[in-house]
Amino acid sequence: MAAKPKLAVFKFASCDGCQLSLLDAEDELLAVAGAVEIAYFLEARTQTVDGPYDVGIVEGSVTTEHDRQRIRDVRRQCKYLVSIGACATAGGIQALRNWAAVDEFISHVYARPDYISTLATSTPIAEHVTVDFELRGCPINKYQLVELIASLLKGRKPRVPEYSVCVECKRRGTVCVAVAQGVACLGPVTQAGCGAICPSYNRECFGCYGPKEQPNPTSLAAHYAEAGSDKMHLVRLLRNFNAHAPAFRDASDLVESGAASGDATEAP
Amino acid sequence: MTEPEQANHAHAFLLPDQLDALIERLREQGYRTVGPRVVDGAIVYRDVERADELPHGYIDTQDGGRYRLVRDEDAGAFDHVVGPDSLKRFVFPSCDTVLRADLQDGSWTMTPAGLPDEPVAVIGVRGCDLQALAVTDRVFLEGPYVDPLYEARRRNMFLVAVNCRRAAATCFCHSMNTGPAAGGGFDLALSELADGFVVESGSAAGDELIATAGWPAPDTARLEQARAQTAQLEAEMHARDGVVRDDGAMSRQRSLDTEGIHDLLLGRLSHARWEDIGDRCLACSNCTMVCPTCFCSSVEEVSDLAGEHVTRERSWASCFTAEHSYMNSGTVRKSIASRYRQWLTHKLASWHDQFGMSGCTGCGRCITWCPVGIDLTEEVAAIRD
Ligand code: SF4
Numbered sequence: 001m002a003a004k005p006k007l008a009v010f011k012f013a014s015c016d017g018c019q020l021s022l023l024d025a026e027d028e029l030l031a032v033a034g035a036v037e038i039a040y041f042l043e044a045r046t047q048t049v050d051g052p053y054d055v056g057i058v059e060g061s062v063t064t065e066h067d068r069q070r071i072r073d074v075r076r077q078c079k080y081l082v083s084i085g086a087c088a089t090a091g092g093i094q095a096l097r098n099w100a101a102v103d104e105f106i107s108h109v110y111a112r113p114d115y116i117s118t119l120a121t122s123t124p125i126a127e128h129v130t131v132d133f134e135l136r137g138c139p140i141n142k143y144q145l146v147e148l149i150a151s152l153l154k155g156r157k158p159r160v161p162e163y164s165v166c167v168e169c170k171r172r173g174t175v176c177v178a179v180a181q182g183v184a185c186l187g188p189v190t191q192a193g194c195g196a197i198c199p200s201y202n203r204e205c206f207g208c209y210g211p212k213e214q215p216n217p218t219s220l221a222a223h224y225a226e227a228g229s230d231k232m233h234l235v236r237l238l239r240n241f242n243a244h245a246p247a248f249r250d251a252s253d254l255v256e257s258g259a260a261s262g263d264a265t266e267a268p
Numbered sequence: 269m270t271e272p273e274q275a276n277h278a279h280a281f282l283l284p285d286q287l288d289a290l291i292e293r294l295r296e297q298g299y300r301t302v303g304p305r306v307v308d309g310a311i312v313y314r315d316v317e318r319a320d321e322l323p324h325g326y327i328d329t330q331d332g333g334r335y336r337l338v339r340d341e342d343a344g345a346f347d348h349v350v351g352p353d354s355l356k357r358f359v360f361p362s363c364d365t366v367l368r369a370d371l372q373d374g375s376w377t378m379t380p381a382g383l384p385d386e387p388v389a390v391i392g393v394r395g396c397d398l399q400a401l402a403v404t405d406r407v408f409l410e411g412p413y414v415d416p417l418y419e420a421r422r423r424n425m426f427l428v429a430v431n432c433r434r435a436a437a438t439c440f441c442h443s444m445n446t447g448p449a450a451g452g453g454f455d456l457a458l459s460e461l462a463d464g465f466v467v468e469s470g471s472a473a474g475d476e477l478i479a480t481a482g483w484p485a486p487d488t489a490r491l492e493q494a495r496a497q498t499a500q501l502e503a504e505m506h507a508r509d510g511v512v513r514d515d516g517a518m519s520r521q522r523s524l525d526t527e528g529i530h531d532l533l534l535g536r537l538s539h540a541r542w543e544d545i546g547d548r549c550l551a552c553s554n555c556t557m558v559c560p561t562c563f564c565s566s567v568e569e570v571s572d573l574a575g576e577h578v579t580r581e582r583s584w585a586s587c588f589t590a591e592h593s594y595m596n597s598g599t600v601r602k603s604i605a606s607r608y609r610q611w612l613t614h615k616l617a618s619w620h621d622q623f624g625m626s627g628c629t630g631c632g633r634c635i636t637w638c639p640v641g642i643d644l645t646e647e648v649a650a651i652r653d
């Protein structure tokens with residue numbers, strides 16, 4: 001075999017939780033380290049190797065002009081570019097600023113607002129450069145990350161399903177909190193990957209993995225509203241870690257404007 | 269496992285506290301005993317070791333996208349109906365390893381999964397679910413290919429059925445001819461009376477259990493009462509035209525007109541209602557996961573990082589996902605409407621062509637557990653109009 005593929009991990013605006021998922025994969029980490037050259041991963045080692053890299057993993061969203069330039073440079077250095085986590089794939093929780101006046105936040109939070117240079121929005125990596133694969137989640141699932149690395153090493157498609165959280169929920173035999181308790185759960189519009197953890201602890205899904213393939217959040221929200229959920233509760237549910245993901249963003253705007261309520265569950 | 273129908277099976281009468289003796293007998297014979305239990309606000313199948321673990325005094329009220337347990341002092345151990353679980357979980361688990369492959373010294377060793385050999389007795393099975401088992405038997409056992417994992421689990425089952433004396437608003441077994449009486453395919457069938465249980469055997473294994481337990485035969489009055497109460501429920505279901513209010517919520521009582529349904533559905537593939545359903549349906553797959561006859565699975569290879577240890581995993585899949593109809597040119601059924609249409613026309617129409625029976629038993633699970641309450645009986649009625 002030729003030289004080991006060079007892996008680089010880059011951080012943008014994020015909490016580091018997704019990178020930690022890789023460090024958290026203790027059992028697999030040695031195998032990863034054996035299979036790839038960890039060339040650039042500041043969270044794990046201070047020593048770095050210059051690019052180009054075979055695989056670049058990007059955590060975090062773009063929130064500054066500097067980020068905007070840097071992500072282009074990162075893209076140029078990486079053969080495959082993979083964005084991981086809700087920040088990198090949807091703008092993260094910090095994308096809530098996309099509905100607000102950022103200057104006001106800055107003036108409230110920072111003693112010297114004039115030191116702060118930031119964009120008005122938080123945006124996913126794919127809005128700036130071409131991304132080869134997106135791994136969802138807040139944080140990502142370490143098994144999916146290992147699966148992704150394994151698939152890149154073998155040159156095959158990663159086994160990362162795009163169907164709903166409900167599929168995982170039902171497979172594990174959890175009683176549905178939406179149906180049995182009347183709690184507004186985002187599982188039916190959210191992509192699987194977490195293993196339906198929250199419903200198994202009797203809590204609703206908060207949408208950490210972002211919209212599933214062909215989601216229908218307006219129908220779901222209309223149904224919950226009709227069953228008695230407060231409109232603003234539904235808006236906040238949709239505007240969580242994946243607030244800026246187009247399907248959740250547009251549905252939350254519709255619900256907020258009142259356009260999504262109505263008789264979607266009634267027979268005409 | 270249940271044998272074909274034989275005449276003159278044994279009958280018995282159990283006092284209420286003798287349910288424990290039944291469970292005990294099954295356990296002595298080596299069965300893992302499973303039955304209905306209250307878990308997280310619903311009645312699901314879990315291990316049961318004592319009769320007092322059964323949901324005495326609970327009924328379930330069900331409607332589209334809505335399920336609530338209600339305390340009812342008059343309710344017996346089996347006055348609830350079906351929950352999100354079904355026998356499917358026990359004959360066709362949601363995830364199963366079918367093969368292992370290990371690379372050692374440059375060559376692969378393939379090891380098929382061992383056949384499961386745990387005998388399971390399920391208590392509280394309803395007529396609709398016995399029919400569902402007949403459907404999955406047809407699929408997994410009676411076609412040109414026999415599924416060895418299904419077969420091994422199925423042969424090791426002992427089924428204690430219950431003749432329903434109460435139905436939920438979502439039940440429509442009467443329309444599908446599958447209930448509310450347990451029609452056959454059970455080892456024992458219970459009818460719950462105020463002062464005990466009439467037990468009817470449906471197999472040699474059931475006969476033997478009754479004989480060795482030494483339970484007395486029921487008197488004619490009790491036998492008659494057992495038959496009458498389920499017959500009365502069935503008559504009420506056939507006369508349905510209203511709503512019930514069990515827990516403060518209104519729930520339309522379902523029926524399904526199956527007259528000419530095969531040609532009706534397959535002849536109206538362009539009906540506007542399909543698109544209307546597509547606007548409401550989430551393509552979340554809950555209906556297919558809870559349906560006791562939906563049998564689709566996907567088989568995937570799961571490997572370790574080095575690619576030296578691989579397991580072949582089979583898990584429940586759904587025709588509501590994009591990947592289900594993915595072929596080399598892409599997803600064939602692109603719209604949600606087309607996926608719902610595929611599901612419903614298969615269930616109620618093309619299943620007859622494929623398997624010589626309906627794919628629907630009238631259990632109502634897909635109605636209750638659909639997060640937005642899409643109701644196939646209502647959709648069929650709209651397409652019929
Ligand atoms: S609890 Fe949520 S994720 Fe689970 S089946 Fe219900 S709606 Fe789907």
Ligand code: SF4
Binds near residue numbers: 559561615628632634
């Ligand atoms: S289609 Fe619905 S009612 Fe029919 S068997 Fe399946 S879950 Fe039950």
Ligand code: SF4
Binds near residue numbers: 551
């Ligand atoms: S019919 Fe209901 S349960 Fe089935 S996929 Fe559509 S929304 Fe989900």
